Amino acid sequence: MIENVQREKHPNSYYLENYIPEKVSIYSEGILRKSDIQFNAEKSYHILFKIQGELNGIIVCSFDVSELTNTNYNFSHINALFSESMNILLGNFLTNLEEKTTIMGHLSHPEIISDEKRQNIIQWADQIVIHENLNLQLITLQNTYNCLIEFIAHPLKSTMV
Amino acid sequence: MDHENSYRILIVDDSDFSRNTISEMLKSDRYNIIGEAASAKEAINILRDRRANIVIVDVVMPEISGIELTNKIIDNFKDTYVIVISSLGQENIILDAIGAGASDFIQKPFTKETLINSIEKVIASFT
Secondary structure, X not given: OHHHHHHHHOOOOHHHHXXXXXXXXXXXOEEEXXXXXXXXXXXXXXXXXXXXXXXXXXXXXXXXXXXXXXOOOOXXXXXXXXXXXXXXXXXXXXXXXXXXXXXXXXXXXXXEEOHXXXXXXXXXXXXXXXXXXXXEEEEEOOOEEEEEEEEEXXXXXXOOO | OOHHHOEEEXXXXXXXXXXXXXXXXXXXXXXXXXXXXXXXXXXXXHHHHOOOOEEEEEOOOOOOOHHHHHHHHHHHOOOOEEEEXXXXXXXXXXXXXXXXXXXXXXXXXXOHHHHHHHHHHHHHHHO
């Protein structure tokens, strides 16, 4: 019954809302937490993870890097931080999902993708059984980055709707 | 303790951020980071040149996984112990790591204290 209430409250992000932790500490570098701010970036950076197992699909993670364009930030450090923070978050997501539903999914290593490739993936997403998204914020000592997770998957296990 | 008497550690993770974080956590006279590798192949090459007491291995890496690498290390490098790390904490991954011969498993993100406790537990097992 609790699951039904959650599904009505977050019709667009049932699995992400329920199995992604409210916040995750990224070592001493930052915190990744759920957010109500809608992702709307002029310039963004995308990372793709594949999921395989009883759940087949992909997760595209986007970061708003509009404010970084004219600054002296170390891009390679920021990119490495984005990749690892999402790796940690999604690893925790799949671990929670398996503990609570017994549905098992494995995560690939991250792949940086272009805006064009992301658009192409999202065009196909509505034809896939599970298509959810969730807004997040990555808060570091220097900055706060708005982020978006898009979860596109097909369940191989019948208990997953 | 000088470097000759410190414990020799290799860090294997395809994430630059993770390697740097672990390396920072282990900055101490007690541990000597003998190298960092972004893949299993790089790790094997380093181990052929330099002996390690402990190898810290991430599970998800391109081409050869951390579980396969753990198997290779245990089979080919005597007196080298493996600590497996991963953002995935699923039971089957932990079991795969143990089955491959890992001495310990830590889920990411971990604290410096957790990492050092794990390393010290492994050191205690071979000293």
